Amino acid sequence: MFGLRSLRMKERLAIGFGASLVLFTLLLVIDLQMDLGVANRHLMPSHARVRYVNDEDKNGVFRDFKRKFLQKSNSSGSKEASTTITSHGRSAADSSGSGQRNPTEPPEHDNFDDLMSLVAESRRNSEARSNTGTDQSNESEENPTLGDMMDIRPSKNASYLERFQLGISKHELYRESDPIVDGVVNDMLHLPIQHVFQKDGGTQIKLVIEFPNDVKALFKPMRFPREQQTLPNHFYFTDFERHNAEIAAFHVDRLLGFRRTMPVTGRLLNITTEIYQVADDDLLKTFFVSPSSNLCFHGKCSYYCDTAHAICGNPDTLEGSFAAFLPSYEQAHRKVWRHPWRRSYHKRRKAQWETDADYCAMIRDIPPYDEGRRLLDLMDMSVFDFLIGNMDRHHYETFKVFGNDTFTLHLDHGRGFGRPYHDELSILAPVLQCCLIRTTTLQSLLKFHNGPKHLSDLLRESMQSDPLNPILWEPHLNALDRRVKIILQAIRECVKKNPGDEVAIGEDDIS
Numbered sequence: 001m002f003g004l005r006s007l008r009m010k011e012r013l014a015i016g017f018g019a020s021l022v023l024f025t026l027l028l029v030i031d032l033q034m035d036l037g038v039a040n041r042h043l044m045p046s047h048a049r050v051r052y053v054n055d056e057d058k059n060g061v062f063r064d065f066k067r068k069f070l071q072k073s074n075s076s077g078s079k080e081a082s083t084t085i086t087s088h089g090r091s092a093a094d095s096s097g098s099g100q101r102n103p104t105e106p107p108e109h110d111n112f113d114d115l116m117s118l119v120a121e122s123r124r125n126s127e128a129r130s131n132t133g134t135d136q137s138n139e140s141e142e143n144p145t146l147g148d149m150m151d152i153r154p155s156k157n158a159s160y161l162e163r164f165q166l167g168i169s170k171h172e173l174y175r176e177s178d179p180i181v182d183g184v185v186n187d188m189l190h191l192p193i194q195h196v197f198q199k200d201g202g203t204q205i206k207l208v209i210e211f212p213n214d215v216k217a218l219f220k221p222m223r224f225p226r227e228q229q230t231l232p233n234h235f236y237f238t239d240f241e242r243h244n245a246e247i248a249a250f251h252v253d254r255l256l257g258f259r260r261t262m263p264v265t266g267r268l269l270n271i272t273t274e275i276y277q278v279a280d281d282d283l284l285k286t287f288f289v290s291p292s293s294n295l296c297f298h299g300k301c302s303y304y305c306d307t308a309h310a311i312c313g314n315p316d317t318l319e320g321s322f323a324a325f326l327p328s329y330e331q332a333h334r335k336v337w338r339h340p341w342r343r344s345y346h347k348r349r350k351a352q353w354e355t356d357a358d359y360c361a362m363i364r365d366i367p368p369y370d371e372g373r374r375l376l377d378l379m380d381m382s383v384f385d386f387l388i389g390n391m392d393r394h395h396y397e398t399f400k401v402f403g404n405d406t407f408t409l410h411l412d413h414g415r416g417f418g419r420p421y422h423d424e425l426s427i428l429a430p431v432l433q434c435c436l437i438r439t440t441t442l443q444s445l446l447k448f449h450n451g452p453k454h455l456s457d458l459l460r461e462s463m464q465s466d467p468l469n470p471i472l473w474e475p476h477l478n479a480l481d482r483r484v485k486i487i488l489q490a491i492r493e494c495v496k497k498n499p500g501d502e503v504a505i506g507e508d509d510i511s
């Protein structure tokens, strides 16, 4: 009797153990699936939560700077919930990063002379190297274009876009002050729209707009007014995309001298004649008339493509961003790279860079980050994303034909410019952890900071010609100037931590 009972007990234990093993495996599988987030974005939990506070990285530069910065400032997140527009936007936002100064005292301007001398020194060194012929980076290195590589010349009646695409070079998308950018933008603004369909891939709705002569643009529609901030309970990957963020990001990238973002312009559309009447069948099926008699559509995608999140004319007009189309894959294959500082896209798991103090040291040893310009390009990307507040940089792309020592494309900035009163320091993690920045980028930042024109002034000027101007809500422009200073402070900390031979700035390898 006892033996039988104990046998049952054993069986029960075995069954219980077996069941928990199955349950555990199941949980692991679900966990793993969620971590595939980016490749399979539909699997990503909409309520996922990612913390970036790094408990183990007690000595990491990232954590150190974050702690120091937060101690000095009285948090820049205090106004996040407010969407009130005040005429004092500039001074209100400026005060958020400047510590506990007496409000009557004029703030003292820090020129960052230490960093200025660092840039000057780096310049002198590279000049000396090129004079003595010991320069590692070949200054006179060729900068072939896609046209050169494929041996294609623009046809006689080639559009601006075709010329632009063939002129994309190993170092950049377009040259400084290249008039072709205006040509491409003008075409997207004025050419008649012939055909519209939804672009597949990605999580939110995007349309491919076709103009005559094979000219194409990638369209993202406006959803909210400029003052709408990222909803407090939305993560970076559930945040709505903003058409104006795409426009502003193009201008910021150009002002930084990167030229790695395709030209983007705003355009006001007539939803009836310029979308509905030229839409393909699949898109057409998602059109409807709202109770206010406005024409609406929602398309098909994994996030916000339903009746409750439809895009509607007002009453017939619709704002959107038009990004010049990249060359087709057949023309120029692009290589997609997983970003080493990609967020976990998982509610419980942290990314390795969030917990590993030596993360950058590891990345530095892995190709293509172990040589050439790639790691410096990632530092630029981090600076750029921090400025625009973009946390959604999971992958990046390069043109295959140029090999590894080519620029990284800056694509997809629809989730930038969402929180003007918050500075997301974790976006700067690559720069803070590697203690590295390209000389020319540091120089640009110092110029923005010391003036006479600040980044916000230059950006306001640059975006003035856009038909949808003003593109940004004023607090976002103030945030840019505040963030420039934060980056400079961060670099200063790095330099202090790495005195002597460990120079914190990287040689510029672009001629």
Ligand SMILES: Nc1ncnc2c1ncn2[C@@H]1O[C@H](COP(=O)(O)OP(=O)(O)OP(=O)(O)O)[C@@H](O)[C@H]1O
Binding pocket: 041, 201, 202, 203, 204, 205, 206, 218, 262, 323, 324, 325, 326, 411, 412, 413, 414
């Ligand atoms: N200007 C462009 N021309 C052609 N293709 C583009 C352009 N910009 C982006 N793409 C392609 O379209 C894809 C999706 O674009 P984008 O990343 O902007 O959309 P998304 O919905 O935000 O995507 P995800 O959800 O994956 O972040 C990109 O992976 C890129 O390859």
Ligand SMILES: [Mn+2]
Binding pocket: 392, 412, 414
């Ligand atoms: Mn995206």
